[in-house]
Amino acid sequence: MSGKKVKVGLMGMGTVGTGVIRLVNGHKEDLHNQTGMEMDIARILVQNPSKERALSVHSELITDDPYQLLHDPEIDVIVEVMGGIEPTKSYILEALEHGKHVVTANKDLVALHGAELLKKAAEKECDLFYEASVAGGIPILRALVEGFSSDRITKMMGIVNGTTNYILTKMTEEGAAYEDVLKEAQELGYAEADPSSDVGGLDAARKMSILSTLGFHVGMNLEEVECKGISEVTKEDILFGKKLGYTMKLIGIAKQDDGLIEVSVQPAMVKQSHPLASVNGVFNAVYVYGEAVGETMFYGPGAGELPTATAVVSDLVTVVKNLKLGVNGRGMVAPYKEKKLKSEEQIWAKYFMRLIVDDKSGVLAQLTSKLAEYEVSLEQVIQQPYNSGEKAELIMVTHSSSKKSINGILAQLKELDFVDEIKSCYRVEGSD
Amino acid sequence: MSGKKVKVGLMGMGTVGTGVIRLVNGHKEDLHNQTGMEMDIARILVQNPSKERALSVHSELITDDPYQLLHDPEIDVIVEVMGGIEPTKSYILEALEHGKHVVTANKDLVALHGAELLKKAAEKECDLFYEASVAGGIPILRALVEGFSSDRITKMMGIVNGTTNYILTKMTEEGAAYEDVLKEAQELGYAEADPSSDVGGLDAARKMSILSTLGFHVGMNLEEVECKGISEVTKEDILFGKKLGYTMKLIGIAKQDDGLIEVSVQPAMVKQSHPLASVNGVFNAVYVYGEAVGETMFYGPGAGELPTATAVVSDLVTVVKNLKLGVNGRGMVAPYKEKKLKSEEQIWAKYFMRLIVDDKSGVLAQLTSKLAEYEVSLEQVIQQPYNSGEKAELIMVTHSSSKKSINGILAQLKELDFVDEIKSCYRVEGSD
Missing domain, CATH: 3.30.70.260 (ACT domain)
Structure with missing residues (x-):
């Protein structure tokens, strides 16, 4: 494999896709030094090839036909940053079917259909990585899978949604009301026009489902994550919490006690001395408690073009290193524990x-x-x-x-x- | 290799060594599920075989003869937690010479002779991992090498010495004097009887040298790290700092601007809003700034039996996974950049x-x-x-x-x- 260029098919050229192109092209020399191979973005799938874009790329790279990526035997890796469930899922399955490795940032898809995708990847001895799907630029999935491989994780708590953390931080700092801050966040682009999956907690629930699957070695389903959003949080709640020494945060909680698991997302009062309490604005953080290691926390940007692209391209580097060693498809451990949920x-x-x-x-x-x-x-x-x-x-x-x-x-x-x-x-x- | 037990030779059975035995024996099933292989601590090197120990092990495992580990062809991996420079360095070189993989927690040795050891490991196609050498239980080296492989790191700041962070935290919280808190820390076992390498900043300098070698891809020498300790910090300095919005911390700083590098350790005034400012007590944290990812921070215990053992055994898991795939000795990237220090x-x-x-x-x-x-x-x-x-x-x-x-x-x-x-x-x- 050495000497050959690794050809990458990029699906999606929105914010994250643009960041991926910037990093792969801008850091060519460093990436080559680290992997011993060259990466080349060979084809880019977009919805509308004639649209003007923030970054200009050769027009012959652009296509609106997915099969120009999926059926091109030259393409080794598919990087999926188009989002959505369908047709994305079918594309990824087809890519794996054709022996292509896949890197995705798609938390919706991984949370809902991760098990099926991983099974197909294992069957075809392909890599399937998704570091960017949880907490953007924070390499938390690697930490769980590798850094704490020797430990038993008993608790994970995450501030894994930047929009809600921005809103709650503003409400806390300025004593402002939910509706006013949401409106401001929408104007600043920190919240979507339809903010329901963020403020309702669903986005965080997806990430907690991915985290608990990896941290507890069980197949967690999204519908098993109890979920409550922030739309009913009032400035009075925040104020009284403060008085008693707490900060209001939308927290994903995944706990394991004696083999029994609970996973939920809700606005919660976090003790001010806890490291999660001072995670403010659009930042994300995941607190991990391991029986042996004790308390750890991973902090960083949860979204954004380049932070998310960093996670995607770091996964791509792992795929390329594996390609060089000929060991793709061996990195993931399938959930091996029976899942018992708490009553x-x-x-x-x-x-x-x-x-x-x-x-x-x-x-x-x-x-x-x-x-x-x-x-x-x-x-x-x-x-x-x-x-x-x-x-x-x-x-x-x-x-x-x-x-x-x-x-x-x-x-x-x-x-x-x-x-x-x-x-x-x-x-x-x-x-x- | 599948089916065979991986035999581990453990050098040292102090605090961390005991933790390693506890984790390997206590998490046997999980470790087997993750690696597909069984690990067996086959031999333990100690100074005094007849000494009473916190953990009882079969007496036939114990030896005071290093060659019973180094020359045993059955032993696949050496885990070195005995510390010190010599004879430890000679043992590790000899282990590598005999094709044994090495996991070490020895920051002194890695900071001083890491380049030589890594060269020998590469030559013999052996793994040499040392996650535990920096910030105990925090998987920061993995984050630098893998999580941020696609990014260009421009700044790392670390609270990487628990003893000095404990002392400065106490001085800050209680307005106490350096000498009084040091004495208390010694009584509590948070500071050594001879605390000079901690309070003088040398221990932190070793860790910053390891971090900057990995983060900046250059061969950093310990003597190039400018180093000042905390013994002259007064409670008045801390108090006036507070007034102006700063918290006193012993900070390791590694910066890279336009290819020029500076690395230093010193007591510094950290802005109270910075995430490092609220890292208190014996906790460690490493703040990493990447051009693309922006601000991230990794927080956790910097020392202790089980936190440090977690890092050691997670490295061991990586060695075992590599053994199974037959890809040992390919994980590390040798420094490939020319080092230019700032004036x-x-x-x-x-x-x-x-x-x-x-x-x-x-x-x-x-x-x-x-x-x-x-x-x-x-x-x-x-x-x-x-x-x-x-x-x-x-x-x-x-x-x-x-x-x-x-x-x-x-x-x-x-x-x-x-x-x-x-x-x-x-x-x-x-x-x-």
Whole structure:
């Protein structure tokens, strides 16, 4: 293989695709020094070949016919940065079928159909890498698969969506309301016109599904990730959290205890001293707890043309090194553990709750005895007058309780005479 | 090779060695699932075979004769966690000479003789890995070599010594003096009885030399790393730093501008908003800036039995995977760039200075005009009465200046009548 050029077929020439071309062409010498081979972007699939582009490339490289890439026996590697589920998935399967290695940045596809794609790759002894699919420029998948190969990972917590972290950071720093910050984020290009998959938590859920598959060696399905977004987070919640020493973040949580797994995404109160609490703006971070290594955190840009392209091209470098050694298709370990998900009784955490209650003597006593029926006890309470003064606002942090207990007590509280309103309830992390 | 056990010879059974045995034996099934092969610690070299140990192992595994490992043709891999320069270096060279792969945690040895060892490994087509040598449990070397293989790294800043970070954190949080905290750290086992290589910065310099060799693709020598320790840091420096928005950290800095390199270790004022500023206690972190990826940071435990053992055994997993594929000895890229070091004119930074001057009108004007002669200008100044009141204390942060200018002005200030004392001068980082 040495001496031959490695021919790359690039599917998609949007933001990330443009970054890939820039890096491969701009770092030619370094890449050659590291791999001993030359890479050549031989063909680029686009939807509209006549469109004007930020980067000019030879027009003969451009095509709108996928089979000019998929059926070209000269092309060794397909880099897929076009996104979407179909026809992308069919293209990748066909590329693998033809013995082409694949690098993709497509988190939607990997989260939904990763197992099927990896199976096909293994069958055809092809590489299939997707470092860019989680946390853009942070090489977190490599860290999980290689850096911690000797350890047992018991917890991963991720700020893996830049849009929501930008919004929550702004709300925290400026005391601004959700709708106002979302609008600003859209104007700045940090949020899409239709922001639902970001603010609803689905984007983060996809990434947590990929992380837990690799970190826990199980086949995690997207629908098993419980998911709640940030659209109901108020500036009051953030403010009261601050008072009690917490920062509001949209957190993906993947935990494994005695072989039982829970994976979720939700806005949560993170203890201010926890390293995730100071990850601000569009930055991403993944906190990994291993039985042996203890606490680690990986921080960096979660999106953007060049950061994402860095991850894609680093995967490409691995493919090229493997090509040179003739060892493609051996890098991934298929999930080998049986997946057992926790029930609601088995998911334990502290919770932050904010209630409006009647401001009468004995209310707190009645409330705590009701909580005790559900085996929920309190670690912190603030009581203060609410509006007119006839009502009181209670801000509470519970001791660690099961999710079943918390759901039970929330349902019960609604029925109580002296409880006017349940303003909010958030999971608390980073304080155990 | 499949089906055969991989036999490991372990050199050293101190803290890290014990951790390696625990992980290899405790995670047997996971390791087998990941590599498809079984690992067996076949022989352990110790100084005193009759000593009582924290972990009991079969007595026939223990030997004080290195040649029972080095000359045993059954042993595939040597894991070296005994430390020191000699005889360790000769043992590793002999292991490689006999075709054995080597994993080492020995930063002293890698920093001083890494190039020679890597050359021998390449010659014998053997793996030589040393992830544990920098920042214990953080897989930073993999990130540099693989995760950022497509990028051009221009800056690395590391908190890579846990002892000094513990001391500076305590001094910062409690306003305590250096000597008191050092004594406490020694009692707690966070500092050695002879702490000189930690507090003097040499340990951090070794790690920066390894990081810059890998990150910049040059052969960095330890003596080219400029090195200053923390023993002269006072609580007043820390306090005034805080006032101006900085946190004192022992920082390793490796920068590359237009192909010119600087590497140094020194106590520095780090802007409080910079991610390194909140890395506290014995934790380590490495901040990496890549042209394409931008800002990233890797955080975790820098030392300890199991964190360090995690890095060692993860390297061992890579060796075993390579053995299975028959591709050992191809993983490392030898430094391929010519090394050009910056001169003092080419090293630019902001500086924090604290002076005691006569409290007379016109002093600040005279001082700033003297600074201007050396092309140094000020970004921030605080002036306040000093002790009796006849003197004033000046705390200043300069704009970015060359090291030559700063050294020039420091020499000049000593000669000036109205300057009583130069209390301190620190580099400022994280604010540009």
